[in-house]
Amino acid sequence: MSSFSFKDAFDKVNQGPLPYLIVFAHIVTGTLLVYFQPRSNLAFLVLMSSFLSLYFFNTSNRFKITAAVVMTLLIMPILGVRNIFYLEVIFQISVFAALALGLNIVVGFAGLLDLGYVAFYAVGAYLWAFFGSQQFFVLPYAPGTQPSDLPFLLAGDFFYLFMMLGVIVAAMTGILLGLPVLRVRGDYLAIVTLGFGEVIRVLANNLDKPLNFTNGPQGITPIQRPSMPDWVVDWFNTIFGPLVGHEVNTSHMYNLWFYILALMVIMVIVFVTKRLDDSAMGRAWTAVREDETAAIAQGIPLVKTKLSAFAVGASFAGIMGVLLAASRTFISPESFSFMQSIGVLSMVILGGSGSIPGVILGAATITILNLQVLQGFSLYLNELRQSDAIIPIINFAWSDLSTQLDPAKYQRLLFGLILILMMIFRPQGLIPAKRRERKLALEKTE
């Protein structure tokens, strides 16, 4: 008698036309559920998990790509504008996925533990915040004292140029920081980067005098967005109006557009990461991670290699920072706290350090946990609290439950638990990194 194994059962199902059917059914079910139950978190989870079945079931690459494109560019946007909260969730997932992919290069590939990664995100955000708002003309005024009729320095469409500039400026910041810092190893590097992250945040907090660069703790607002022509909105309404069920306005269209921009950035990042990983530079990164002494004995220049990883990782955060500043139209030092760095690090570790699909899964999981599961649970507890229900056997009235016990407040606890549990039980992450299989055959030379 052979015992039942989940893996065997999965392998049995996972062949022939069946996987196509399962994935298709999963996507359709998820879509319909969300469409008819737009407020249900569970329905949304079913829809999001269809990406997992798309990844794990054995279907052709063409099917996978088509399905992914239809999902991300058609189904999710339509469902997103139907319930604008979902659009916010998928936007945040894409932003964090991009950040986590960037940090993955530094931590996952080159093995440099960077606890201040969010600093580069801040650099990108403040770059556009300064040039894309009235801040340039606010320079001589203390926060809150500026006249209200100041002009904008640049037109909103410069945003696209600044996405490029964000890459360059963040990369240069990475190199400047890296030069003195990367000589230290391991734990010391973690501490120095942690300090750097805080330095940037404190700078943002205090650079409101003598010249007001950052407007201090109050943050910079309004930050301009690129122009959104009316015909785009009309066009969207004409085509998708009946499906969406309500009039889509410019603000919704902006949310949608930033989501799509974030997706495009992710695609560029994945492309660049894959190409670099499978080259002399990527091998040098991994070699340095595996054994510094052996790597340097192979002629790999240590500082240069680490700097390149640092700069590439930083540049991804820079571009997302510019995107964040425009999409929120407001930024303040609050958004770049140490907790953010730890959050992104948890995504990398949860998903699988060095693994691209893993890191994206990690970002999605933690963002959904944060925005939906914890919030949803909080909401549910609140409802119980306001009702006169009691827990039967121990005779405990829900209304006596302390308001301190609010799951949404336990985000940090959750990050901590995830890090601890992953380190103990699955240090390689949910989807571990794999080395590329080469087709190795020795060609005849004569």
Next chain:
Amino acid sequence: MALLEIENLTKTFGGLRAIGGVSFSLEKGMIVSIIGPNGAGKTTFFNTLTGIYKPTEGSIKFNGKSLVGLRPDQIAARGISRTFQNIRLFQEMTVIENILTGMHVHMKQSGIDTLFRLPTFKKEEKEAEQKALRLMKYVGIKGDVGNDLAKNLPYGAQRRLEIARALAADPLLLLLDEPAAGMNPQETEEITRLFRRIREEMGITILLIEHDMRVVMNISENICVMDYGEKIAEGTPAEIRSNTSVIEAYLGRGAVAGQHEEKIA
């Protein structure tokens, strides 16, 4: 002109004189061994030579140019490759990738080549991969293990892989730190033969640290003996065998000549 010329090399750690004024020269195409009791300073000598430690005093000339003050990666690029006493492979990388990493100094691909997979990039990678495969076979790693992670190889194959990685850089001088440690007599014999082939077929000069006297006496043209950080003797295997200060270093003062034969031979 000698390939490697070392004069009065000294390395101190605080009050400890790990290497005290060693002078040594190595002709091109030779196989030379460094022997000595544990703690004699042999590995420190290698580490100083490859730039991991900065020499406190003295000069190192390789191919006529000074190596003092260069970083380890610069020294590697000048043509010195090494293996380590405790195997130091890139464990989570595949066998082929380990060897490819050894070719790092010769890789010409730029960032643009890499991102857009230009023909120059593809050609270089393809040639490198072929060379890596040939090296894998050359050092005697058997089977279709190119895609296996280095950490999953058996011990003997890991030792060989480290040699292949060192050879991948096309070095002029190969430094081997106890390459036969932990091998059985048959493996030891095979690997000794490999060293001879490397010298004969690739023209690479070899300097090795080894405790196994069968290896040392079998392949060395010259032997340098170290004790307490100093060179106490140098000469052909026959000369070293009968050198009294060597016997003293190994067996202690007062050890009679009769005993050393079975120990060393």
